[in-house]
Amino acid sequence: MVSPSAKEVFIQGITKDGRTFRPSDWAERLAGVMCSFRPGGPQPGSHLSYSPWCVPTVVNGIKCVVVSSELREAEVMAWDFVMNFARDNELQVAEACLVPDVPPPALPRK
Known part of the structure; x- marks a missing residue:
């Protein structure tokens, strides 16, 4: 069961x-x-990209779908x-x- 605060x-x-x-x-x-479910609703061409609310990814070598x-x-039906x-x-x-990828800080030049 998923908590309502997740x-x-x-x-x-x-x-x-x-x-x-x-x-x-x-x-x-x-x-x-789930590509049509996105902020602002479906747009022309939105079927060509994933919704930011339902994204496939790989975590520690395991396929996952991150659902916002x-x-x-x-x-709610989606x-x-x-x-x-x-x-x-x-x-x-x-x-x-x-957690988004953050580039490492630049090393100071000598």
Whole structure:
């Protein structure tokens, strides 16, 4: 169960019994289905990119889909769809926060 205060949820490509979920492109497929759900609603060409609210990624070698709570606020049925997908396929779900990559500070010149 996901707490209402969670900002992001990671749906992991590992089942509750530890097996790798198949097919191998499941994360891209799920995120592709959700591409129309985005800030401002669907736009021309939005089917060509992932929604910022549902993004496939890899964390520690495990395929995941990061789902933002903003999806739940904008369209609860879309949120329910992805959460039911995870539940129906017995995928592990974790509340977390994706930390953006920050470049290391520049070294001082001598």
